[in-house]
Amino acid sequence: MNGLNPNAASQAAGALESGYNFAYLDEQTKRMIRRGLLKAVAVPGYQVPFGGREMPLPYGWGTGGMQLSAAILGADDVLKVIDQGADDTTNAVSIRRFFARTAGVATTTRTPEATVIQTRHRIPETPLHGEQILVFQVPIPEPLRFIEPSETETRTMHALGDYGVMHVKLYEDIATFGHIATSYAYPVTVDERYVMDPSPIPKFDNPKLHMSPALMLFGAGREKRLYAVPPFTEVVSLDFADHPFAVQRWEENCAFCGSHDSYLDELIVDDAGSKRFVCSDTDYCMQRREPFEPQQEVGQ
Amino acid sequence: MTVEHVSHWLQPAFNDPVLDAQVSFRAALKALAEPGLVQGMDRALALDGLQPATYALCLAFLDADTPLWLAPRFDTAAIRANLAFHCGCPIVAEREMALFALLDEPELSDLSAFDNGSERYPDQSCTLLIQLEALDGGSLLRWRGPGIRDVRAVNLPLAAAFWQQRSARSAFPRGLDAFFAAGQQVIGLPRSTRVLFNLEEAA
Amino acid sequence: MYVAVKGGERAIDNAHLLLAKMRRGDTSIPELTVEQVRQQMPLAVARVMSEGSLYDSELAALAIKQAAGDLMEAIFLLRAYRTTLPRFGSSLPLDTTQMLLSRRISATFKDLPGGQLLGPTFDYTHRLLDFALLAEGEHPGPQVDATAQLESCPRVLDLLAAEGLLARERPSAAEVPDMTREPLDFPTSRAQRLQALARGDEGFLLALGYSTQRGYGRNHPFAGEIRIGEVEVWIEPEELGFAVPLGDIEITECEMVNQFVGGKGIEPQFTRGYGLAFGYAERKAMGMALVDRSLRAGEYAEEVEGPAQQEEFVLMHCDNVEAAGFVSHLKLPHYVDFQSELELIRKLRKQAEAPMQAAAQENRA
Incomplete structure (x- = not known):
């Protein structure tokens, strides 16, 4: 059939x-x-x-x-x-x-x-x-791919819960740069x-x-x-007791909505390299601005 | 069985094979993502001994790629004919071969033969579709784990033997995932859920 | 204020129009028909069918036309169409000894049962541009005996095998895996490897095969046989219980014979590398045969030393639709992650500068 x-x-x-x-x-x-x-x-x-x-x-x-x-x-x-x-x-x-x-x-x-x-x-x-x-x-x-390119190997590491290589890599970052050099x-x-x-x-x-x-x-x-x-579900970013995980912070505020808590994109606005910062989350930014200005049509 | 015999048993499946399958899947996904919470599952009619929710789970998930093991109670000509026609799933005699199993309460005292996956491929395990008379009325247990904010109290009508069997087959990430179906409702129990008996963690 | 990548919908619509215009070229020149592509670019059509994993010369020609001659884009178009088709089953193994041959050569024997047939080939053409093709007007078709074909004849390697000099391939009764439905899992079976190579990029396989010739996993090959022709496809539907022919397809088959000195309990013998492609696709079939053999290193207990012998490396990178997609995705905006990197680099720089300044002050003191 x-x-x-x-x-x-x-x-x-x-x-x-x-x-x-x-x-x-x-x-x-x-x-x-x-x-x-x-x-x-x-x-x-x-x-x-x-x-x-x-x-x-x-x-x-x-x-x-x-x-x-x-x-x-x-x-x-x-x-x-x-x-x-x-x-x-x-x-x-x-x-x-x-x-x-x-x-x-x-x-x-x-x-x-x-x-x-x-x-x-x-x-x-x-x-x-x-x-x-x-x-x-x-x-x-x-x-683990950038530490171990072979799928056969990484699958074994996951099976055993053996994440030593990852901790070593992060710790080497700290030893070399003073920070974990992974930002995304x-x-x-x-x-x-x-x-x-x-x-x-x-x-x-x-x-x-x-x-x-x-x-x-x-x-x-x-x-x-x-x-x-x-x-x-518990989701914990890898870190070390003496180097706790921390997120990015900006000194600037969003040029549109003034947010100081959101993730900001950096824009270069003129040939002299002047910078402005705006929210990466366009909807969040729009919602914050809405009381003050009408919403713009998206896609225009 | 000849073709005439098969067609004698045939009954309709989903009204809309695309959208009803999608709605049933989403309910099942939510059931497994939030263990212990009752989800509606009403897109199929009852089929022989299968209640609507049980049959909807079959229609949503089974096809030629999913060997199915049938508990004796569900091994009827009508169920075989309809699953063969609407899903095309092979029905296997050996529990070890099954990716899905249709069970009723008496079968729950022995889960030893169902595949609980491997350390490398824990996903290659059998999913249990368990039909019960109701989804409550049993002793109150406390569930914890992914999908549960703190603790969820669930009182599925299950004998202690099921919990012993489940525990025996659990060595996370290996384990058995289960859906409990009754009438038009379903509750999910993934292997990641930890069930507490009298404040003492048992599974 | 300059805002990056805005105005999505209209920009996309315009891009599509501009692309259509580029594809069509000068509208005072008659438009190319799909049938013209199919008839007059059969080798492009063959490549698109092979790497697109769909034997349909009309759709492949359409894809080439739509892709403005970009064969990888055409392969991608065909794949994206293929994936929407229901799968009904798998054919019986092709019996290439029953092929109607339009070309058949062997480099290992001067003469052999069935004979050699040069057929259509670029091989002995002098690569001189033919300016006659540049001239306007119709060119009468070439006058040749189009019926020059070989009847079915045995494969060269089977003759070697009969003498016991060639490693035997054991037929497998196992269900045919389908890598378009089940992802590859390493180590792979030979059936999975051959599937992946058959879909693999011709240039990639050619380069890897070449690398084995130059010593990266050397295994001296001989072109045992290359045959091109029509072969019948049979299926055996479960409900029928007997096989029925579906039709003929044109294929290129290449079998390489490789030296093997033996070892670890295996007698000295020849071994085989196998290549198969839709249509007239000799280079692809040869590249595939070389790489198939090099990937059998494990089977013959050979040391893995060249990239062409590393199955995960070869199979995970041979698909040009995957490769082209992932490389091209670098064109997508990445400014969020780039912002993260900016922040990190600035932080690291600040930290690196601080001790340097301290040291400079110490020196001054």
């Missing part, structure tokens, strides 16, 4: 973009990813291998995140997509458009209104809530077991991973791995 039953080769009824499935992926692929997600949630921080598919966007441009989003999105979801914290960066626009076209989902730029947020390189400043899922795009899911993709320990790459978010965002009410899913398309941090 192979090939006849709906779960073997079913195609979406009523896909929006003619000729393609709802949210692009076929049902068999979605089921495979969904089963992987269950295991990822059950073993927090462990990288589940999955049969990553080619997406119509290049590897490295968020195909892992897109496959997870495609597997979880439903008709009632409201999707937000950010890149560098901004809704209006070109790749964020492109991915948001892709799902609006293939799944017909509602989209938003407002963090609190979104049910699914796909992100590259940031966690929103606005605290997330329990009805939200944050989907991270991950380039290199293996936190800063490794964390999840639920006291797996060392995990939180994706290339600045370490400023690491504390937001800890005991978050929202489910966090991570997808690496090219490397064909997915992993998860369930809500209310």
Whole structure:
């Protein structure tokens, strides 16, 4: 009966973009990813291998995140997509458009209104809530990869919980530079077991991973791995007693909203190299400015 | 079985195979991400001995890539025919081979043969789909771990044997993940959940 | 105030229009048809089908046209289409002894059963630009006997194997793995390796194969046989219980014979490297055969010393869709992480400067 039953080769009824499935992926692929997600949630921080598919966007441009989003999105979801914290960066626009076209989902730029947020390189400043899922795009899911290039070796290290090489590397940083010389993709320990790459978010965002009410899913398309941090899970940034983990701070405030607590992007505004600082999270910045000025149309 | 015999048993599956599967998956994902919290699972009808939530879990997750082990109670012509037709999942006689297992309460006193994964690939473990008469009424236990802010009190109607078996099969990251289904509801119990008996951590 | 990468939607739409304009070129020149690409660029079509993992010459030609001749982009287009197709099953192993050959050569024997057939090849062309092709107007097709074909004949390496001089390949009854559905897991099986190499970038395999010839994992190869032609594809649907032919495909098969002096309980014998590609794709098949053999180092207890012998290195980097994607993603904004790095470098500099200033003051004192 192979090939006849709906779960073997079913195609979406009523896909929006003619000729393609709802949210692009076929049902068999979605089921495979969904089963992987269950295991990822059950073993927090462990990288589940999955049969990553080619997406119509290049590897490295968020195909892992897109496959997870495609597997979880439903008709009632409201999707937000950010890149560098901004809704209006070109790749964020492109991915948001892709799902609006293939799944017909509602989209938003407002963090609190979104049910699914796909992100590259940031966690929103606005605290997330329990009805939200944050989907991270991950380039290199293996936190040990730059210390040990072989997958066979790193898998053994994870199996044994042997993270000595990572601690040695961080300690060498301290000995050489006086600091841990990692400012983004800063490794964390999840639920006291797996060392995990939180994706290339600045370490400023690491504390937001800890005991978050929202489910966090991570997808690496090219490397064909997915992993998860369930809500209310302990996530600890690696550090040493004499060199505790600390996040970036700026002396400046956001030039638009005046925020002193958010992650700031540095802009060079003239040929003399003068600098201004603005929030990387465009929605957060907009919400803070709203009482004072009307919201600008995104994408203009 | 001939084709005529199979078609005699066939019943409808999801109304909308795409959207109902998605809704059922999201409920299951939430159930596993927040262990012990009851989630609705109402997109399928009952099928023979399978209650709606149990059948919805099958339809959402099973296909040709997922060998399934059936407890004797669920090993009926109607269930076999519908799972074969709607999911196409191979039904296996050996528990060791199963990626999913459909169980009822009496089966829970022996979980020894189900695959609990390996240190290197803890994801390659069997997922238990356990149908119960209800999701409460048992002794009150306290669950802790990922997905639970502090402690969650859960009173699934389970014999002590299940907890002993689960504990025996747990060596994190190895372990068994379970969904408990009753009527149109489901509760998730991932291997990461630590269950406390009388203030004493047991699993 | 200058704000980076704003105005997403309109900018993207404009970029698409400009790309379409670039692809079309001067509109006073007739547009290239997909059929023209398919007919007159068969080698480009073959490469796109092989590395795109989809045997469909019309879609491959369409992809080449749409990609404005960028073959990697065309491969990517075909892959992205392929991934939306349902999988029905796997074919029976191709029987290449039953091929209808349009080209067949062996470098290891002067003559052999079935004979040699040069067929269409660039091999003995003098690489002189043919200015006749530059001239306007129609060129009458070449006058050759198009029926020059070889009937099916045995493979050269099978003849060596019959004499017991070639390491035997054991047929495997195991289920065929599908690397597009199950990610590679190391160490891989040979079936997985061959799949990955068949999809692998021709240039990458060529360079790696070349590196083995120059001594990085040297294993002297002979081109035992290269054959190009049409072969029938058969499937055996479970519900039928017997095999039925699906149709013919054109393939290139290359078998390299490699020296092996024996050792660790293995007698001196020849060993084999295998390459297979869709269409007329000799260079790809040869590169693949060289790399297949070098990746069998473990099997023959050879020391792994060259990059071409390291399976994880080769297989994780041979896919040009993956490689092109990850390299090109560097074009995406990275200013958040860059900001982190700026902050870190400034902090480290400040720290490095402080002791230096202290030292300078000490010197002055």
